[in-house]
């Protein structure tokens with residue numbers, strides 16, 4: 027009689043969290059089974075990043091909330107649930123959920139191997155103690171039981187594996203990652219960075235830099251994430267971001283953190 031395999035660990039879900047857990051556990055020699063509720067995506071056939079708008083049925087001109095209101099009324103509130111990517115978001119009718127009375131919650135979900143790494147924007151930032159210990163600063167919520175120093179070595183391990191492109195900025199509120207070379211800025215952005223956004227510029231409170239982004243370039247490792255090359259008409263995911271350089275503690279003690287409105291909190295979650 028064939029023997030049923032025995033596993034040391036069952037990991038449920040193959041997103042970033044489950045995927046990484048399975049990787050670490052198998053590398054440590056454990057027998058791991060990873061259960062995934064969704065199907066396997068074939069990136070070569072299903073990713074539409076390189077599709078031109080004129081190749082899409084509605085050419086990206088119809089509002090996504092209008093297009094997908096019958097099956098994806100919640101998912102289509104997410105910016106990426108559009109003609110390019112709506113197929114990676116769940117069908118809200120087939121996947122209902124409940125919320126406490128008077129508390130709405132838009133649950134943006136992907137159900138496939140890779141979970142939401144199939145749709146994410148690849149912007150990759152470390153948390154700092156300004157988030158982890160925020161409650162001590164402004165009194166809202168609770169501090170995390172861990173501090174940035176506890177997380178730092180683990181950030182490094184993941185970043186070395188996935189590859190993060192960016193520039194060292196030495197910002198206390200946004201700790202630097204282990205970086206791959208940064209992408210080149212346009213002449214205009216470069217000029218702004220070295221003039222009005224220069225650390226020495228009088229009255230400067232901000233730094234201009236590229237968004238720190240996960241890239242599988244440099245032959246480091248291949249990821250199941252999205253390609254960085256898109257038609258020029260699509261937004262470029264390596265957005266140029268301005269990062270505040272002021273000490274957020276000074277700011278938050280002067281202006282108490284306000285609770286997010288439900289609309290803000292909805293758009294923040296993705």
Ligand SMILES: Cc1cc2nc3c(=O)[nH]c(=O)nc-3n(C[C@H](O)[C@H](O)[C@H](O)COP(=O)(O)OP(=O)(O)OC[C@H]3O[C@@H](n4cnc5c(N)ncnc54)[C@H](O)[C@@H]3O)c2cc1C
Nearest residue numbers: 039041042043062063106137138141142146147148149296
């Ligand atoms: C459009 C979009 C853009 C984003 N951009 C960024 C970004 O730029 N930077 C950033 O840091 N984050 C971003 N995020 C957030 C980030 O993608 C997620 O936080 C992260 O991928 C979540 O990983 P996870 O493994 O916790 O969950 P998920 O990726 O949701 O994985 C959960 C997995 O579990 C599976 N599952 C669920 N229930 C079961 C079950 N009962 N049995 C078996 N399997 C099950 C699901 O199918 C899914 O595959 C973005 C998210 C979205 C939607």
